[in-house]
Amino acid sequence: MPDKEDSNHGDLILRVAVPLPLRRLFDYLPPAGEQVTGFRPGCRIKAPFGSRTLIGYLLAKGNHSEISRGQLRPALGMIDSRPLFSPALLELLQWSADYYHHPVGEALAAAVPALLRRGAPLYDEVTVWSAAAGSLPGRARRQRQLLEFIIQKGSITRSELDEAGFSLELLRQLARNGLVRKESRIAQAAPGFRPWRPGSAARPPLNAEQAAAVEKFRAAGTGFRCALVNGVTGSGKTEVYMRLMEEELAAGRQCLVLVPEIGLTPQTIDRFRQRFSLPLAVIHSGLSDRERLQAWRQAAEGSAAILIGTRSGVFTPMARPGLIIVDEEHDASFKQQEGFRYSARDLAVMRARKENIGVVLGSATPSLESFYNAESGRFLRLDLPYRAGDSVPARLQPLDIANQHLPGGLSELALMKIGQHLEAGNQTLVFINRRGFAPILNCLLCGWTAQCGNCSAYLTVHAQPPRQRCHHCGSSLAIPERCPVCRQADLGTSGLGTQQIETHLQKEFPATPVLRIDRDSTRGKDKFRKLLAAVIRGEPAILIGTQMLAKGHHFPGITLALIVDADSGLFSPDFRGQEQMAQLITQVAGRAGRGSGRPGEVLVQTRRAEHETLQHIIGSTYSEFARHLLAERQAAGMPPYSYLCLVRAESRDRIAALAFLRRARQGIEAVRGAQQIHLTGPLPAPMEKRQSRYRMHLLLRGQSRPKLHAVLDSLLPQLDELPAPGGLRWQVDVDPVDLL
Numbered sequence: 001m002p003d004k005e006d007s008n009h010g011d012l013i014l015r016v017a018v019p020l021p022l023r024r025l026f027d028y029l030p031p032a033g034e035q036v037t038g039f040r041p042g043c044r045i046k047a048p049f050g051s052r053t054l055i056g057y058l059l060a061k062g063n064h065s066e067i068s069r070g071q072l073r074p075a076l077g078m079i080d081s082r083p084l085f086s087p088a089l090l091e092l093l094q095w096s097a098d099y100y101h102h103p104v105g106e107a108l109a110a111a112v113p114a115l116l117r118r119g120a121p122l123y124d125e126v127t128v129w130s131a132a133a134g135s136l137p138g139r140a141r142r143q144r145q146l147l148e149f150i151i152q153k154g155s156i157t158r159s160e161l162d163e164a165g166f167s168l169e170l171l172r173q174l175a176r177n178g179l180v181r182k183e184s185r186i187a188q189a190a191p192g193f194r195p196w197r198p199g200s201a202a203r204p205p206l207n208a209e210q211a212a213a214v215e216k217f218r219a220a221g222t223g224f225r226c227a228l229v230n231g232v233t234g235s236g237k238t239e240v241y242m243r244l245m246e247e248e249l250a251a252g253r254q255c256l257v258l259v260p261e262i263g264l265t266p267q268t269i270d271r272f273r274q275r276f277s278l279p280l281a282v283i284h285s286g287l288s289d290r291e292r293l294q295a296w297r298q299a300a301e302g303s304a305a306i307l308i309g310t311r312s313g314v315f316t317p318m319a320r321p322g323l324i325i326v327d328e329e330h331d332a333s334f335k336q337q338e339g340f341r342y343s344a345r346d347l348a349v350m351r352a353r354k355e356n357i358g359v360v361l362g363s364a365t366p367s368l369e370s371f372y373n374a375e376s377g378r379f380l381r382l383d384l385p386y387r388a389g390d391s392v393p394a395r396l397q398p399l400d401i402a403n404q405h406l407p408g409g410l411s412e413l414a415l416m417k418i419g420q421h422l423e424a425g426n427q428t429l430v431f432i433n434r435r436g437f438a439p440i441l442n443c444l445l446c447g448w449t450a451q452c453g454n455c456s457a458y459l460t461v462h463a464q465p466p467r468q469r470c471h472h473c474g475s476s477l478a479i480p481e482r483c484p485v486c487r488q489a490d491l492g493t494s495g496l497g498t499q500q501i502e503t504h505l506q507k508e509f510p511a512t513p514v515l516r517i518d519r520d521s522t523r524g525k526d527k528f529r530k531l532l533a534a535v536i537r538g539e540p541a542i543l544i545g546t547q548m549l550a551k552g553h554h555f556p557g558i559t560l561a562l563i564v565d566a567d568s569g570l571f572s573p574d575f576r577g578q579e580q581m582a583q584l585i586t587q588v589a590g591r592a593g594r595g596s597g598r599p600g601e602v603l604v605q606t607r608r609a610e611h612e613t614l615q616h617i618i619g620s621t622y623s624e625f626a627r628h629l630l631a632e633r634q635a636a637g638m639p640p641y642s643y644l645c646l647v648r649a650e651s652r653d654r655i656a657a658l659a660f661l662r663r664a665r666q667g668i669e670a671v672r673g674a675q676q677i678h679l680t681g682p683l684p685a686p687m688e689k690r691q692s693r694y695r696m697h698l699l700l701r702g703q704s705r706p707k708l709h710a711v712l713d714s715l716l717p718q719l720d721e722l723p724a725p726g727g728l729r730w731q732v733d734v735d736p737v738d739l740l
């Protein structure tokens with residue numbers, strides 16, 4: 001829509017977000033000699049900032065500034081002739097900067113590929129010159145000829161200029177005299193994709209629950225609607241997603257699919273590829289900057305039909321948005337844990353609202369937040385309580401190992417079961433959520449334990465290669481021969497890691513391949529894919545894995561899942577500890593017995609077989625357990641029955657970090673409405689020191705989200721003004737997921 005001020009270059013003020021940690025916009029005059037009619041919010045702009053030039057984002061136009069015109073600087077040039085973001089996406093970004101209390105320029109910069117951040121063109125653009133009002137000096141004959149040529153053609157490109165035999169210098173003279181204006185135009189019109197038609201790809205007939213789920217979503221009509229597919233592992237959630245996508249793709253609309261980690265779910269991507277044979281753009285961390293930009297472009301111009309991405313994929317532009325899917329919506333990786341700390345799952349719902357389209361969250365173990373929204377009717381609830389096809393859910397059994405000394409970590413019964421399943425020609429999954437050989441190195445004489453010098457954490461012992469490593473700061477040390485305190489050579493390890501289990505199982509089952517799958521064994525290109533390929537071939541094997549193996553994989557050969565240590569989750573300091581433990585156990589259990597005619601078995605080794613939580617998890621469905629946890633959360637006034645915001649401060653100086661948050665607390669207490677906010681802290685974070693910095697927390701909890709945000713709105717400008725000595729850094733984390 002052309003604005004009134006567009007015609008009036010003289011008055012126009014551009015309000016620009018710059019990629020700096022500043023919670024405000026900056027005003028600029030329009031760049032000299034550029035056509036301003038095309039300036040629209042969402043276009044990038046080159047702007048002088050101090051002695052630097054920044055790439056900023058035009059957010060608004062106006063004709064009034066707080067700063068006098070004489071002091072405003074002109075922008076240096078507009079980069080885009082078409083906004084990078086659609087109005088809905090730009091609204092989402094501004095909303096999210098607001099909601100997460102993050103500087104909007106940084107939020108925008110975080111949303112775009114690196115090359116766009118650095119000013120690369122999104123589309124192939126050509127520069128054209130057109131005539132502007134003004135008069136020529138009488139003697140400039142050649143200039144007049146060129147100007148007449150331009151007027152006659154409407155506008156000219158560089159190559160038209162050359163062909164007509166005029167020099168670039170002549171054109172520049174016209175520009176300097178204000179007689180021509182420079183403008184960018186997109187070289188090609190955006191192509192769409194060919195709408196989907198049912199083809200040769202096989203589609204299994206939906207079972208009754210799947211059909212009901214699809215029907216329920218359809219019946220909700222068009223426009224914004226949000227559903228939670230609460231489907232047990234192997235219930236055919238992906239099939240439901242694909243049926244819902246079909247309708248959009250058949251109408252030429254795009255579908256955005258968010259998954260926790262692309263590298264971990266190659267099977268899912270292959271399924272979309274095989275089903276739809278439509279242009280598909282996968283946006284993941286392994287892409288080069290060029291490839292990432294390419295994928296963005298295909299999404300923005302609408303030539304890619306299906307867009308698959310991880311967390312940051314929620315900002316992928318869509319020319320013709322149709323549907324958003326968030327698979328494994330409970331996964332913690334959807335929350336950005338540093339800088340712009342957004343939740344991609346929550347933003348996916350907000351984005352669908354702004355785009356006025358549908359959004360589907362899916363999980364076998366929904367987050368309590370989503371579960372609550374589905375129970376309370378805010379989300380449509382699509383239940384898939386049974387496994388699809390002819391596989392049956394695995395049976396969970398506790399394996400009591402109290403008072404047993406297990407050098408290799410596995411009980412006799414566990415080893416016997418593994419042997420039985422292998423003999424029957426099946427695979428076994430051994431789950432332990434700790435990589436390395438052992439989590440602790442200690443002195444058997446004096447009790448010394450090896451700690452990281454930079455973090456409040458033990459050093460993990462690795463066997464391949466032999467080192468001690470800190471999993472929090474990455475530091476790596478040789479394994480000492482002697483205890484540094486008592487100088488005796490009596491060092492031992494305690495606890496178990498994947499490498500130790502691997503060694504042990506390889507000894508027990510020398511004829512069986514033992515595949516260890518963790519961050520260490522999958523480092524390097526394609527290693528994970530190769531390991532997965534070996535698993536999918538289905539020959540008898542033992543898989544040892546961390547939570548990488550618990551994510552949505554479909555391995556029909558696995559009939560036994562063994563959880564080596566279920567107890568660590570029972571004593572988590574985090575109020576989400578039980579929820580996370582139930583999710584992990586359910587997801588691991590969900591890998592067993594997915595093949596047809598191969599029922600699965602799940603063994604949960606524990607020294608706390610009597611523990612109520614564990615009995616509850618083993619004895620009920622995830623949904624039943626989730627309801628139980630919700631009742632507890634309600635009684636304790638914790639999310640989703642309240643809202644949290646964590647102010648984090650960290651510094652090399654412990655006292656400085658504490659003092660900062662103390663002042664923050666005083667600031668909050670002085671704000672109107674603060675009585676309704678429950679404050680905890682400042683307190684040291686559960687992991688107090690990390691990478692040589694002390695970390696302190698101040699937790700805000702409120703029953704009313706608007707009130708909590710109002711308090712933050714008045715607090716943050718105060719905190720911005722507080723001195724931050726000694727490299728102190730602080731951040732707000734809205735709806736924190738990780739309280740460590």
Ligand code: ADP
Nearest residue numbers: 204205206207233234235236237238239388389
């Ligand atoms: P989930 O994502 O819920 O864990 P999947 O979508 O991976 O489950 O489905 C599990 C398995 O069941 C897959 O092999 C899938 O092809 C199969 N499946 C899904 N729906 C059906 C159906 N209606 N009939 C037969 N097999 C199905």
Ligand code: ZN
Nearest residue numbers: 443446483486
């Ligand atoms: Zn010692």
Ligand code: ZN
Nearest residue numbers: 452455470473
């Ligand atoms: Zn460390």
